[in-house]
Amino acid sequence: MKVLLVGSGGREHALAWKLSQAPGLEELHAAPGNPGIAGLGRCHPVRAEDGEGLLGLAGSLEADLVVVGPEAPLVGGVADELRHLGVAVFGPSAEAARIEGSKSFAKEVMRAAGVPCAETLSVARVPCVIKADGLAAGKGVYVCRDQQQLDAALRAAAALGGAIVIEELLEGEEISVFALCDGARASALPAVQDFKRVDEGDTGPNTGGMGSYSPVPGYGAEEAEELVDTIHRPVLEQLASSGAPFIGVLFAGVMLTPDGPRVLEFNCRFGDPETQSLLPRLDGDFLGALVRAARGNLSDVSLETADAAAVTVVLAAGRYPAAGDVGSPIDGIAEAEATGALVFHAGTALQDDRLVTSGGRILNVTATGPTVADARERAYEACELISFQGMRYRRDIAAAVTHV
Secondary structure, X not given: OEEEXXXXXXXXXXXXXXXOOOOOOOEEEEEEOOOOXXXXXXXXXXXXXXXXXXXXXXXXXXXXXXXXXXXXXXXXXXXXXXXXXXXXXXXXXXXXXXXXXXXXXXXXXXXXXXXXXXXXXXXOOOOEEEEEOOOOOXXXXXXXXXXXXXXXXXXXXXXXXXXXXXXXXXXXXXXXXXXXXEOOOEEEOOOEEEOOEEEOOOEEXXXXXXXXXXXXOOEOHHHHHHHHHHHHHHHHHHHHHOOOOOEEEEEEEXXXXXXEEEEEEEEOOOOOOHHHHHHHHEEOOHHHHHHHHHOOOOOOOOOEEOOOEEEEEEEEOOOOOOOOEEEEEOEOHHHHHHOOOEEEEOOEEEEOOEEEEEEOEEEEEEEEEOOHHHHHHHHHHHHOOOEOOOOEOOOOOOOOOXXX
C-alpha cells in the first residue's frame, strides 16, 4: 500500500514512524515532511494547504491512502478535493472539520447532541475563558481569573481577528480523548494528558503543547470507552444526521470537573504532542485501522494498548511561543536515540546537510517504560543529550504522576 502523509511537524513524524512499521506498507511519502520523516519515506515539496498540489502528487504516486495531519488543510477542504477524485482519505471533510474550525459551530453540535460542555456566556466577566472562534494553532485560549487578565485576553483575541467565544471557567484536570471514526462508528484510543503552558507549574502563556504522557491515572481503556460513548458517538451521530459524516480522528479536550466530564473543545485531527505519547502505546495494524476508517468500515477494528507508559517532552526555541528560531545548529540527536528514546522532528531543517532549527517547537523527545515515572526519567535523560542555542523545555512534565 502506498501512503501519502500530509504535514511537517512532530505529530506527522510520529505518524510516519508508526506507519513505517506496518507490514502492508509498500511506500511512504510525505508532503512536505521534515528531515526526520525523510529517514522513513520520501518527502515532496508540496505545502499541506496546497489542495491542487496534493491532488497532483497523490495522482502521480497512485496513493492508496492519504493521511492528513494538520487542522488547517482539513478545515480548508483538502480532504474533499482528494475524495472528489476517488482517493481514500483519513481526515474529515471541510464541513465536518468545522467542529474544530469554529468553536461556535462545535457548541451548536454539542447542544444538539446533548454532550456536556462548558457553558457559553453572553458577557465577558471574570472568571471566564476567552477563545478565538477559529483556528489559532493552539494559542487562542485565554484563562481569565482577574480583570487584568481579561483585558489582556480581549486584546490578544482581537489581534487574531474574527469572532470570539466567552465561556465559563471550569476547574479540574484536563485530558485528551481520541477516537478513530468512519463516519458512523468510533473506536476509542488511550487517553493522554498534555501540558499547554510554557513554564513549569502550568504558568506562562498557552502554547501548542510542551509535553504529554499516557496512561492517565484513573482513565484506562474502560474509562476512555465510557467517555467516547458519552461524547464522541453522540457528536458523530449529530454530524452524520446533518450531512457531514466525520471520517478521521475526533479529539475531545475534556475537563474532569466535580460535576463530571465537560468538553472544552473538539479537534478534527490527532493532537500535538499527544500523538507522540499515544502511538508508542498502540499495538496492532495501525495502518489497517486508518484504511478501514477512510473506507467507512471500522466495525471489526481493534487496536490493543500496550502496558508500557510513554512521556514526551517538547524542546522549544528560547523565545517560544512569542517567536521561533531559525538556523541554529542542533546536536546530540543520535546520542539521545542511542538511549532508546524516540526523537520526533517538529521544527527542523537541513542547511548545507546540517540539521538546524526552523520553528517554535523544535523537537519532541519520547521515551517509554513500565511506569510513567520510568518513562519520564528516560525522556529527560535523552533531553539532556540534545542541544541548540536557546533551547528550553519544561522539567515538570508528568512529575505529579506516581502510580501508573
